[in-house]
Amino acid sequence: MNDIIVAKFGGSSLADSQQFAKVKKIIESDNRRRYIIPSAPGKRDKKDHKITDLLYMCQQLAAHNLSFDDIYNIVKKRFLDICSDLNLSFGMEDILDEIKEKIAHGASRDYAASRGEYLNGLILSNYLGYEFIDAEELILFDKTGKFDAKATDDKVNARLADVSHAVIPGFYGVMPNGEIKTFSRGGSDITGAIIAKGVMAQLYENWTDVSGFLMADPRIVKDSKPMEKVTYKELRELSYMGASVLHEEAIFPTREAGIPINIKNTNAPEDAGTMILSDISPVSHTGTITGIAGKKDFTVISIEKTFMGSDRSFFRKLMTIMETNDISVEHMPSSIDSISLIISDSELNSKLQKVVEEIRIYCNPDSIICYPNMALVAVVGRGMINTKGISAKVFTALAKEGINIRMITQGSSELNIIIGIENGDFERAIKAIYEAFQ
Template identity: 60%
Template sequence: MNNIIVAKFGGSSLADSNQFNKVKSIALANEKRRYIVPSAPGKRYKEDHKITDLLYLCHAHVEQNIPFGDVFSVIENRFLELVEELDVTIDIKEYLKEIKTNIAQGASADYTASRGEYLNGLILANFLKYEFVDPVEIIFFNEKGIFDEERTQRAVSKKLLKIDKAVIPGFYGSMPNGDVRTFSRGGSDVTGSIIARGVNADLYENWTDVSGFLMADPRIVENPKNIKNITYRELRELSYMGATVLHEEAIFPVRKASIPINIKNTNSPDDEGTYIINDLSPASYAGSITGVAGKKDFTIITIEKSMMNIEQGYCRRILSVLEDNNVSFEHIPSGVDTVSLVIAQSQLDGKLERILKEIEIKCKPDSIDVHPDIALVAVVGIGMLRTIGISAKIFEALAKEDINVTMISQGSSEINIIVGVENSNFENAVRAIYNAFSK
């Protein structure tokens, strides 16, 4: 045991001075919290703006030769107010001046967007009396902009294990030439995971504004139960289907080192939260599900052709049509003489008629049916493995609500079952399945 906890705090956790004080109390409450990873300031209230959004807007203004001073002044005022209220000894005006100059001179979108984390990191390090470590020194991307895992791992270990306590901003690192490179939005979660693996932490805490994962979306299900434990694989499935508490790529670095992740609430620090644990841990909740999540607006294209199963290369020709039109699919349920393509409608915008025509020409099907406005509902859980009756329970719950199922997909891993329903039945389907398993 290294007695090290890496704690990442999201934008809502660092939105204003009041939140900064909560973070300080949490960080100093446990000596093991040696490495802190901050996001840029988030919204303080519903109509407020995230700092990262404003920085992207500044960059867009410069690209279009539009003055960005008014937008940048909003950013300046946020940070000036923060420094004044926290009474930290940092000349934030000089940093802001340098950043504004660089943006005006055509700094990249990645550099511009990363400055929210950079400034927040400087302020938090001063506030906590921790050392500041700029991620450009320890998190690296290769010439193609792909994360360089091995080089980063060595650099993080070498640099941080010599430092007792440090603040490392999230979201960005550097290219081989030193230019700033960012992860995708929400990438501070990934940074925290990289740091946790690099220092071989005992635990990676991810502090946000919710007390962990819920079994279902609270906007759909009233007061859904909290998920106490979830495996990396279950998290991937639920995150992919829209359960967005943690950036789905954040699990990979810590998964390799079997480091658990604890999702915690900055505003309710005593709540247990959710532990994301190793896939190899035996499920102690056989016969139950972990969660239910989903997304709307898919189209199902069903192609029927007699003897399709013995015609070599048939599915390859179908998929080549999608590839030629730069369209990706979500699922491919199939039968002996049928294959269905489940595609997000956003992918098909203006392309559907062309794709159907090309399938007709290349594949000569007996028929093609198109079912738009379909929602996918994923039922996920290690506890479903080799448990008799799970599928029956799901479909019985849907039948009781008169919900017709247009598609069923289950992977060989048996930890998820995906059903397709009409968009209009989506919320009712989620509620019906949740209620069937939450009693």
């Protein structure tokens, strides 16, 4: 690992000139922060618009031969105001006019969307006095539009070898034919992780408007504590169960390289934030949990058949029905003569009766019962491993609240416990479990 920090700043961190000033102070407070990845300007308040959304709208209107002047003028004013407030003068108006011209003459949706990051990168590099390196020089996609990790690593190594400090816009790269290509989601997060891996950084900082990931959804648990540490595996479990955390695509490069990620708050830089660590790091928090997440609106199809286990084709037939109906199954808890299929309502999508009838015909069960309006709650944490009493604490908390548990499943890794409950008990269950571990 090199003594380098790669720092990505999100849209809220770079929404206006005041935020730019905060970002500059943060960067200059640690000389290891050498490569900076900016997002496009985000919302300044609830009534404001994200620049990327406005640029998408401009391209859409242009594609239908409609005027987009009014929308583009909002974009233009936003960037010119930031430059004016920061006393920067480097021909921003000409650059904005050139981009407008390209959109008017049929530039792609990806090109238009990427210009928010591009323009913010130009402003930030001028403001910091760092070299500006366009992401299209570094981030490469193949001709099918798939990210080319090997070619990108080679480019990053070669291009940044003699560059001590640089600003590299997030969210986009380039195809072999020169066309701009954006990442599908978490774009700037992915760029930051790619650069961190490419330079083998000591740390990847992801600066946003919250002081790390919270243990539980703040809309359910007010004043939820932030997670101090979370591993990549724990993060994956929480993300899968609906928690607002970094998407897996956004962390795969750093996970691969074993580089820790620190989620930090631009508006409260003194806060420790959440540290995302390698899965092989020692467990330092036994006896507790890392986080709680969950999702509503599942249906359970409970199937009973005597001597189910001795019917070698039973499970294959059952999964064939799911596959031919294009349905993913979330969980399959089972006992000696029964199995339950837990399926998201969005997956079933009015296919329930058809699926039940096919199971009757193809699998010949003794009975099938459907339970709608189910929710799943996942209690996640490596600290649960080899620790007695965690499950008891969870179930006692639910019992005290009078919450009926309909299903329990836990993998052999002991990384999480998943509990099935009624939709109506969802919020109370999360609050009860959270309180039990405080």
